[in-house]
Amino acid sequence: MPYVTRATPPPAGTRVTMKDVAAALGVSTATVSRALQDDPAISAATKSAVLEVAQRVQYRPSAAARRLRTQSASLVGVVVQSVGDGYIGDVVLGIQGRAREFGYQPLFFAAEGQPGLESEALDVFLSEHVTQLIAVSPTGKPQLLRRAVAEGMRVAVINGDQSVPARHFAEVASGNADDKILKIERARNSPICDIRFDDAAAGRLATEYLISLGHRTCVHLRGPNVRSGLLRLLGFREALTTAGMWPQPVLSPRAPVMQHREDAVTQYLRAASPPAAMVAYDDLCAVAALRAAHRAGWRVPDDLSVVGIDDIQFASYTNPGLTTVAQPKYELGALAVDALLADGGCDARPRVLDGQLVIRESAGPPSRPAGGGREPRR
Amino acid sequence: MPYVTRATPPPAGTRVTMKDVAAALGVSTATVSRALQDDPAISAATKSAVLEVAQRVQYRPSAAARRLRTQSASLVGVVVQSVGDGYIGDVVLGIQGRAREFGYQPLFFAAEGQPGLESEALDVFLSEHVTQLIAVSPTGKPQLLRRAVAEGMRVAVINGDQSVPARHFAEVASGNADDKILKIERARNSPICDIRFDDAAAGRLATEYLISLGHRTCVHLRGPNVRSGLLRLLGFREALTTAGMWPQPVLSPRAPVMQHREDAVTQYLRAASPPAAMVAYDDLCAVAALRAAHRAGWRVPDDLSVVGIDDIQFASYTNPGLTTVAQPKYELGALAVDALLADGGCDARPRVLDGQLVIRESAGPPSRPAGGGREPRR
DNA sequence: TTGTACGCGTTATCAG
DNA sequence: CTGATAACGCGTACAA
Numbered sequence: 170m171p172y173v174t175r176a177t178p179p180p181a182g183t184r185v186t187m188k189d190v191a192a193a194l195g196v197s198t199a200t201v202s203r204a205l206q207d208d209p210a211i212s213a214a215t216k217s218a219v220l221e222v223a224q225r226v227q228y229r230p231s232a233a234a235r236r237l238r239t240q241s242a243s244l245v246g247v248v249v250q251s252v253g254d255g256y257i258g259d260v261v262l263g264i265q266g267r268a269r270e271f272g273y274q275p276l277f278f279a280a281e282g283q284p285g286l287e288s289e290a291l292d293v294f295l296s297e298h299v300t301q302l303i304a305v306s307p308t309g310k311p312q313l314l315r316r317a318v319a320e321g322m323r324v325a326v327i328n329g330d331q332s333v334p335a336r337h338f339a340e341v342a343s344g345n346a347d348d349k350i351l352k353i354e355r356a357r358n359s360p361i362c363d364i365r366f367d368d369a370a371a372g373r374l375a376t377e378y379l380i381s382l383g384h385r386t387c388v389h390l391r392g393p394n395v396r397s398g399l400l401r402l403l404g405f406r407e408a409l410t411t412a413g414m415w416p417q418p419v420l421s422p423r424a425p426v427m428q429h430r431e432d433a434v435t436q437y438l439r440a441a442s443p444p445a446a447m448v449a450y451d452d453l454c455a456v457a458a459l460r461a462a463h464r465a466g467w468r469v470p471d472d473l474s475v476v477g478i479d480d481i482q483f484a485s486y487t488n489p490g491l492t493t494v495a496q497p498k499y500e501l502g503a504l505a506v507d508a509l510l511a512d513g514g515c516d517a518r519p520r521v522l523d524g525q526l527v528i529r530e531s532a533g534p535p536s537r538p539a540g541g542g543r544e545p546r547r
Numbered sequence: 548m549p550y551v552t553r554a555t556p557p558p559a560g561t562r563v564t565m566k567d568v569a570a571a572l573g574v575s576t577a578t579v580s581r582a583l584q585d586d587p588a589i590s591a592a593t594k595s596a597v598l599e600v601a602q603r604v605q606y607r608p609s610a611a612a613r614r615l616r617t618q619s620a621s622l623v624g625v626v627v628q629s630v631g632d633g634y635i636g637d638v639v640l641g642i643q644g645r646a647r648e649f650g651y652q653p654l655f656f657a658a659e660g661q662p663g664l665e666s667e668a669l670d671v672f673l674s675e676h677v678t679q680l681i682a683v684s685p686t687g688k689p690q691l692l693r694r695a696v697a698e699g700m701r702v703a704v705i706n707g708d709q710s711v712p713a714r715h716f717a718e719v720a721s722g723n724a725d726d727k728i729l730k731i732e733r734a735r736n737s738p739i740c741d742i743r744f745d746d747a748a749a750g751r752l753a754t755e756y757l758i759s760l761g762h763r764t765c766v767h768l769r770g771p772n773v774r775s776g777l778l779r780l781l782g783f784r785e786a787l788t789t790a791g792m793w794p795q796p797v798l799s800p801r802a803p804v805m806q807h808r809e810d811a812v813t814q815y816l817r818a819a820s821p822p823a824a825m826v827a828y829d830d831l832c833a834v835a836a837l838r839a840a841h842r843a844g845w846r847v848p849d850d851l852s853v854v855g856i857d858d859i860q861f862a863s864y865t866n867p868g869l870t871t872v873a874q875p876k877y878e879l880g881a882l883a884v885d886a887l888l889a890d891g892g893c894d895a896r897p898r899v900l901d902g903q904l905v906i907r908e909s910a911g912p913p914s915r916p917a918g919g920g921r922e923p924r925r
Numbered sequence: 926t927t928g929t930a931c932g933c934g935t936t937a938t939c940a941g
Numbered sequence: 942c943t944g945a946t947a948a949c950g951c952g953t954a955c956a957a
Contacts, residue, residue, distance in 0.1 A: 196943080196944085197943070197944045197945075198944095199943075199945080199946090200942090200943060200944075203942095203943085210942060211942065211943085212942060212943090215942085215943085234949090236949090237948095237949045237950065237951090238948080238949055239949085
């Protein structure tokens with residue numbers, strides 16, 4: 170028999186509604202509705218008939234009508250800071266992929282760190298009946314999040330960060346101030362679920378890898394004054410302490426921009442002598458180190474081993490390819506959705522995910538066989 | 548007088564509707580509706596009163612109800628292929644920024660090149676009453692776009708590309724086959740508006756820059772077998788022809804992946820001698836060239852000058868910083884919105900935007916002063 | 926200038 | 942198992 174005759178597509182603007190489907194079968198719209206949502210109280214025969222017709226006439230439910238009727242949206246709002254920072258991509262995919270499994274649709278909004286845009290994002294979400302919100306690495310004030318919970322939204326934060334006083338870094342870099350750090354870790358906002366990367370563990374892992382390669386001198390390139398920066402430094406120190414190699418130098422760029430990072434590394438390299446090893450706050454910092462080393466004529470990894478953290482998109486394209494601790498980006502996104510939607514979204518326990526070492530070419534054993542500790546010769 | 552008493556936020560789930568606002572003022576919902584949309588037939592007094600109350604009780608219009616009533620959505624669907632390829636970010640911003648000016652909200656969908664996802668994206672858009680669609684550098688079959696126009700959507704394509712036979716590249720690289728290229732350029736889909744980067748001009752600009760620096764030997768690193776690749780090669784050839792330097796070598800990686808690109812460059816470098824110059828298909832190809840040069844011990848830009856095209860996010864972080872022809876990414880996004888929304892969206896003329904040279908460190912004059920043409924000494 | 930009444934496409938309740 | 946009916950929140954033609 171010939172292929173099903175496709176109804177000619179409606180003249181651009183008209184919609185096929187349930188009424189049309191119902192009329193085509195001589196049943197009521199209620200029946201159609203029931204068939205479409207697998208209501209048990211319906212005969213198998215009519216159900217399949219409805220499904221068949223709906224398919225043939227290209228029926229699509231009106232999200233607006235459904236939303237109006239049910240007063241619930243199946244939408245999850247997502248605020249990201251900057252798109253395309255090489256890290257957000259897979260997180261977005263994780264969110265979209267998992268949300269899809271729940272029949273939810275993500276509604277993305279790029280806030281670019283502007284409070285005005287954040288506020289507008291919330292207005293849009295509210296208008297759209299969005300009740301679930303995911304904030305991806307929010308950097309600014311927690312204003313948006315507070316307002317969101319005040320409006321009755323469930324919110325999950327992926328890698329939320331917060332400023333910490335600069336002196337905490339100095340304390341960790343020199344003395345023993347773990348208790349302070351832990352206190353910061355407690356400061357949580359209750360109706361918000363935290364999904365995060367284990368920064369301390371990542372710092373530890375990166376450092377342990379360099380130690381295992383035989384390095385005896387290992388420097389840290391600090392990140393900005395935020396909690397994740399502090400925790401990665403903490404992990405760095407822990408690994409070194411365990412190995413009996415603490416203390417080691419901590420490089421502090423004057424500002425969290427590429428140029429200052431390069432400067433800090435350049436300055437260090439001038440005073441040091443190969444071979445050395447470095448754990449950078451993140452891949453971007455690692456890239457700054459790579460550039461500084463290149464300019465100073467140090468070869469990577471022969472003279473300087475560098476390990477980054479994050480595994481951004483570009484980590485495999487640096488020169489040489491960057492060894493790094495990868496964030497489980499897709500999973501972070503997926504878990505945020507789970508936190509909001511699984512089991513009715515009543516599970517507010519924070520999730521902490523471990524990183525994974527990705528070995529490329531920027532770190533290797535010290536070129537001269539590792540002997541006892543070697544002091545940089547001035 | 549004390550600050551306006553804020554009504555306690557509704558108990559999480561309840562919505563403030565027009566009815567509430569109307570009741571608070573003792574007017575009808577029609578009046579409220581009119582006041583909110585600047586209907587001329589309303590007294591200034593009641594209008595301001597309504598506005599004031601609406602503001603105080605945190606009224607937000609229900610997008611769903613409005614959509615159902617007006618049968619139009621103020622939504623623009625956006626399909627991107629891969630998020631976070633370092634290029635999409637600013638385009639997204641341009642779309643969001645301009646859409647906002649029209650009171651439209653972008654609805655993003657990452658299709659990742661999977662036809663299944665593309666189809667689902669369309670279903671979602673249809674359900675959401677989306678009638679305007681933007682596709683950002685679609686790679687796959689034009690299936691999605693065809694279906695979209697069949698469903699009555701207006702669609703704009705940013706940097707749409709299409710496969711071209713591999714032999715066209717060979718023809719351009721050797722003979723004179725411009726007419727074929729132009730024919731390809733004609734093959735357009737009518738109800739679709741094309742917003743695109745001028746690939747040929749970019750190829751020309753990159754090449755002219757190298758020539759202006761004094762290079763007499765200038766090689767091209769080919770991209771994949773798509774139209775943009777062909778056009779950039781064409782621009783490369785035009786610039787060289789004008790300068791009386793054609794022909795020059797065209798490197799053809801066996802497959803459009805980083806490894807093969809590196810291999811192609813490595814192979815060329817082995818047979819050549821410094822100094823040389825190269826125009827890469829895009830920044831990623833340029834990065835491959837940088838890596839190959841680094842491994843072969845050639846210094847950039849002293850021994851090899853490299854110019855990329857696109858100016859992806861990471862171009863300023865390569866080692867050395869990449870000189871490249873920047874796409875006007877934000878503007879591409881903004882113009883796509885204009886094409887759909889400005890003047891009722893009846894303007895289907897294609898827009899072609901020029902690139903801009905961004906000078907960083909990867910290209911410089913040949914280290915030995917440029918004399919007559921120098922042949923690579925085998 | 927304002928109010929009344931209706932319908933957009935669904936789903937849920939209540940009869941049958 | 943199925944049909945009639947009401948209501949979700951808003952915009953608008955029509956009446957006042």
